Amino acid sequence: GENVEQHPSTLSVQEGDSAVIKCTYSDSASNYFPWYKQELGKRPQLIIDIRSNVGEKKDQRIAVTLNKTAKHFSLHITETQPEDSAVYFCAAPATGGNTPLVFGKGTRLSVIA
Amino acid sequence: NAGVTQTPKFQVLKTGQSMTLQCAQDMNHEYMSWYRQDPGMGLRLIHYSVGAGITDQGEVPNGYNVSRSTTEDFPLRLLSAAPSQTSVYFCASSPVGGGSGNTIYFGEGSWLTVV
Numbered sequence: 606g607e608n609v610e611q612h613p614s615t616l617s618v619q620e621g622d623s624a625v626i627k628c629t630y631s632d633s634a635s636n637y638f639p640w641y642k643q644e645l646g647k648r649p650q651l652i653i654d655i656r657s658n659v660g661e662k663k664d665q666r667i668a669v670t671l672n673k674t675a676k677h678f679s680l681h682i683t684e685t686q687p688e689d690s691a692v693y694f695c696a697a698p699a700t701g702g703n704t705p706l707v708f709g710k711g712t713r714l715s716v717i718a
Numbered sequence: 719n720a721g722v723t724q725t726p727k728f729q730v731l732k733t734g735q736s737m738t739l740q741c742a743q744d745m746n747h748e749y750m751s752w753y754r755q756d757p758g759m760g761l762r763l764i765h766y767s768v769g770a771g772i773t774d775q776g777e778v779p780n781g782y783n784v785s786r787s788t789t790e791d792f793p794l795r796l797l798s799a800a801p802s803q804t805s806v807y808f809c810a811s812s813p814v815g816g817g818s819g820n821t822i823y824f825g826e827g828s829w830l831t832v833v
Contacts, residue, residue: 704817706763708761
């Protein structure tokens with residue numbers, strides 16, 4: 606089955622700086638990689654995802670990059686704002702296809718004003 | 719459109735008691751799942767279902783039971799609560815499995831404390 610590792614576990618940045626969170630996965634057949642954001646006391650919500658047929662996807666200040674050869678994908682947040690403070694989770698399919706997602710252990714991002 | 723609804727939101731149990739966490743979705747999603755969230759451990763899959771009448775185990779199924787008699791409902795039963803089951807529980811649904819590239823929608827969570 607899939608194993609997803611996420612780093613770092615905590616990250617503090619100054620407002621306006623960039624933040625990068627990296628995940629590695631074990632199953633080379635995995636083809637879908639979403640990122641979820643969880644604000645304090647709230648439910649996780651999808652913020653961006655990428656499929657294995659592209660190397661990068663952007664949505665305003667956030668982007669995700671995928672390196673299939675190295676089996677890692679990263680979340681990039683530019684021009685960070687206090688409302689970006691949250692826990693971010695990466696995920697990958699458990700065994701591919703119509704299967705559940707396996708989540709990383711999360712990164713707590715703090716944006717310091 | 720309520721999405722995914724979980725009840726109760728907060729619950730305190732004594733060791734050995736049993737209880738059921740309720741989950742209902744109104745999006746006609748085939749796929750439903752239960753995750754538990756513990757500090758530093760991320761979201762770990764307990765059980766999941768790909769449709770009514772079909773359930774399967776996830777990463778941490780011991781001590782939990784599920785059934786899926788309808789498309790809408792996916793209750794999680796704690797058979798004999800233990801302090802190790804103190805956690806936040808999230809129910810989730812999606813049109814098909816999250817691995818197929820569909821957004822997973824989470825409920826608001828159920829905070830369970832076992833004393």
